Amino acid sequence: MTEPRVPPEETPPAEGSTAEAHEERADGGPWDHPGIWLGLIVLGAVLFAGFFLARVISAHT
Numbered sequence: 001m002t003e004p005r006v007p008p009e010e011t012p013p014a015e016g017s018t019a020e021a022h023e024e025r026a027d028g029g030p031w032d033h034p035g036i037w038l039g040l041i042v043l044g045a046v047l048f049a050g051f052f053l054a055r056v057i058s059a060h061t
Contacts, residue, residue, distance in 0.1 A: 030036065
């Protein structure tokens with residue numbers, strides 16, 4: 001006999017457990033993806049440094 005299917009957002013009950021299945025924590029949106037924020041900060045720092053590097057190069061030509 002097959003076990004009943006559990007929806008993907010729920011935890012299946014454990015054998016012999018008296019606790020009910022709990023729903024998974026909702027996605028925290030952009031706060032759960034620090035790599036995106038780190039990438040934006042690095043990109044901003046590179047653009048900022050590039051601006052001053054371009055000024056130094058153009059002042060010497």
